[in-house]
Structure formats: structure tokens, C-alpha cells
Amino acid sequence: MSKGAFHYEQRRLENDLVALEPFDPTIHAARFVEEIKTSSNLLTYIAFPTINTKEEFIEFYDKHIGSPPEECLYAIYDKTNASEEENPDSNYAGTVALSATSLVNAATEVGIIIFPAFQRTHVATNAIGLLLLYTLDSPSLGGLGLRRVEWKTHTENAASRRAALRMGFEFEGVARWQRVFPGGQVALPVDALEKRNGTKGELPGRHTAMYSIVWDEWDEKRPKVVALMSRTGA
Known part of the structure; x- marks a missing residue:
């Protein structure tokens, strides 16, 4: 089973509130499939193939996520969930990815899916924050020192657009008909x-709202991101 060929080290990331574990299909795939099948709104603004079984997802993962060096996926765990000891899977809160990662351009894109039970909690803020610290901090601080982190979302996805701004991403504009959108609900x-x-x-398409944080503004933005992460109700 492929465990990923990501350009950079995909190490475990955590703080007091959440942990990001490198995605292991043998552990995480079944619950992910269950969530997308029972909560169809998770994929309203995401073009995703029709997947009904763990085996279908593992095949998709190995081809499109586990093998390309541009991609990596994390499983998000809520460390504050009191039922963790009785049911370790109960604090599995969603996934967060780095995609379209370029060594040459030192750039990547963040994408996140939070399961319904963990939405509007501290989970998304802290998961995104941990990835921002990892990707944009300098190597002397344990980060990758990338130049650019992107956030791309469907123009009609108001919640995603608010999240990008809340986390310090700068709006760069709308790329019209930026990609085909097969399987997308909007x-x-x-x-x-x-x-x-x-x-x-012809395949349907979407307009994409483009956001970014870049290296030469990160020192100013970093304290604000850390402050957001410390607010457990964020």
C-alpha cells in the first residue's frame, strides 16, 4: 500500500487541540467514505468521483493522492474529544490536504473537509493553522519555508471564502471558468x-476564487494565526 511520495517530509503535526496524522487508507478510508455517503453536502462545492466503498476510495487514493509527489493528505483528529478513550475513531474529524505542490515554485495549495459533527468548532482553524506554520515557517523554525500557499474555492462557497479571509489569506481575484467541474453539485x-x-x-465548469499567503507577509500574519488557533471556540 502506498503511503505517499510527497515532495517533502509528511510528518505528524499537532498542538493541544488537534493532531494531523498522515492519511493511511487502511485506517482512515472507511470512515471517510461513510461520511461522504451520508453527508452529501460535504461535496457540494468539490468535484469528486462517485465512490461507494472503501476499496474504491483506496484505488482512487493510490492513483491520485498516494503516488503523485505533488499531493499529500492528513487525517484530522480532535484531541479535546472526551470519548476518545472509549472509541478512538470518535475524534477523527476530517481531512486536510496539500496539493499541486511545486518544488520549483516553492508553492502549495491547502484543501480541507471537516465532518459535520466537528464543523463550527476549533478543528478547522487549528488544522489549517498547523499546515500554515509547517509550510510557511522558515527551516530554522521547523517549517518548509515555502514562498506561497494558495486557497482556491468555488466562487459560490461563501463559508470557504470566509474561512480563507479569517485565516489571513489575501483575495487575489476570480479565475473565470478555471476548471472543469464534473460531479460538482454547483x-x-x-x-x-x-x-x-x-x-x-462538454463538461460543466466553475469560477474559482483565488486566495494566497506569501512568505514576505507571513511574519506579520503569523501571530494572528497563532492567536486564532488558541481560541478553542474558533
């Missing part, structure tokens, strides 16, 4: 495109 229609091109079967 997609731009392509009837006019098919008529224009004389084609059939």
Missing part, C-alpha cells in the same frame, strides 16, 4: 458552449 452549465463549438458532452 456547476456552470455548458449548453451555450456546446452550441458555439458544435459539440456534445
Whole structure:
């Protein structure tokens, strides 16, 4: 089973509130599939293939996440969950990823899915914050020293856009028709495109809101991110 070929070391990250464990499909896949099947709104703004079983997800993971060096995935654990001792899986709160990671450009993109029971808690803020500290801190502080961390989201995903701003990302603009959006629940229609091109079967698309934090503003933004993480109700 592939455990990932990420460009950088994918080490465990944690603070007093959450822990990010490198995603292990043999441990984490079944619960993830259960959540996306029972909570369809998790994928409203995410183009994701139809997956019904743990085995289907593991096949998808090995091909698209575990093998490409640009990708890595973490399982998020809520360390404040009181039922952890009785049921260790009860504090598994979602996933957070680094994707489209470029060694040449020293850049990456953050993406996160929080299971419904852990939404509007401290979990998302701390998971994102831990990845920002890891990616943007200098190597002398234990970070990767990247130049740029991106946040890309569907323009209609208001919650995601608010989260980006709350975590200190700067809005850079909207990339129109930035990507095809097969399987997405909120997609731009392509009837006019098919008529224009004389084609059939064109894939739906989306407009993408673009945000970033870059290295030469991180020293100023870092204390604000750390302060957000310390607020357990964030």
C-alpha cells in the first residue's frame, strides 16, 4: 500500500487541540467514505468521483493522492474529544490536504473537509493553522519555508471564502471558468458552449476564487494565526 511520495517530509503535526496524522487508507478510508455517503453536502462545492466503498476510495487514493509527489493528505483528529478513550475513531474529524505542490515554485495549495459533527468548532482553524506554520515557517523554525500557499474555492462557497479571509489569506481575484467541474453539485452549465463549438458532452465548469499567503507577509500574519488557533471556540 502506498503511503505517499510527497515532495517533502509528511510528518505528524499537532498542538493541544488537534493532531494531523498522515492519511493511511487502511485506517482512515472507511470512515471517510461513510461520511461522504451520508453527508452529501460535504461535496457540494468539490468535484469528486462517485465512490461507494472503501476499496474504491483506496484505488482512487493510490492513483491520485498516494503516488503523485505533488499531493499529500492528513487525517484530522480532535484531541479535546472526551470519548476518545472509549472509541478512538470518535475524534477523527476530517481531512486536510496539500496539493499541486511545486518544488520549483516553492508553492502549495491547502484543501480541507471537516465532518459535520466537528464543523463550527476549533478543528478547522487549528488544522489549517498547523499546515500554515509547517509550510510557511522558515527551516530554522521547523517549517518548509515555502514562498506561497494558495486557497482556491468555488466562487459560490461563501463559508470557504470566509474561512480563507479569517485565516489571513489575501483575495487575489476570480479565475473565470478555471476548471472543469464534473460531479460538482454547483456547476456552470455548458449548453451555450456546446452550441458555439458544435459539440456534445462538454463538461460543466466553475469560477474559482483565488486566495494566497506569501512568505514576505507571513511574519506579520503569523501571530494572528497563532492567536486564532488558541481560541478553542474558533
